Amino acid sequence: MEANPKRQRLIDAAKTMFYTRGVEPSSLGEIARAAEVPPGNVYYHFKTKDALIEAVIASHGQDILEGLARLNAQADPRARLLAFVRGGLAHGEQLARYGCPYGTLCAELEKTPGSVADSATVLFPLYLHWLERQFAGLGQADAADLALDTLAAVQGAYVITHSTRSPQYLERQVARLEGWIQGLEPGENIRA
Template structure:
């Protein structure tokens, strides 16, 4: 197994933060190096281009998502896991109100710019969709794929409106609504959120 390079990892983490709070286009490699406390020349040792750093950030986000879903899997039953999923943003509601979803904003910015990074970023949300679908299927829902999409769209919509209004209460209200819906959801009956 390869040992992680601490400077490379610091650059990725700094880029993740700056891309989230400032955007990819407005975050320079020198600013990322400064935030990572790495000499600017070292950036090119680890990443030949900014695009290569963006790809590393996308891969790191994918790992973060999978790690978060693995933590949710520790919960005893699929309904509890779904409830924990929709509640997940509440711990970060101030950041969500200011910057939106780190994955959603990154995907949206990259899609506007086009290119290979935009294509690479399309792997992030399916990680959630497949996990959500498995939870609904475990509840005996024949419409598990539809419910997964409804849930992810509701959560991401709540994040977007929370950011657009800079109002964390929007997120709190939508999470409460989703909690009621998941709690009341019966097995086997087709219903959407």
């Protein structure tokens, strides 16, 4: 948690509201009320809504890094990859209702280009670099391509799950990816 609890509550409330309602419809006043922070105090911590969005992006980046660190506790790259593709299953209903918190944020910000949209471009490379290291650890020569294939397959499943409001598509894709990862042999260059 950050040193300033009010600032952190504002970031946490904004993360939730941006995810469940979207960035544009979420006003600073509503975020302040959700954070139980007097509306005038928002400007002490964040001079603009863009500054708050930047803080949310940074917080999401930290969340991703912490999640990947937890996956690193798995015994080997294959186990880590399996845990990664299974990660969304615990949130199937949430993904069906709101989509991926990172993907939806990035997609929404891309519709209003500027420095804030540019800042969000750091999120998915965190996953890509980590996935690439896992595939390299399995002896895959095209680890970077496999990382992209895997992230695209997972994110695609999240989009379809959200668009159809049906977690069954995520479950099907995860089962398919599990079989593929379990069958990878060192040095094989099979596409997902």
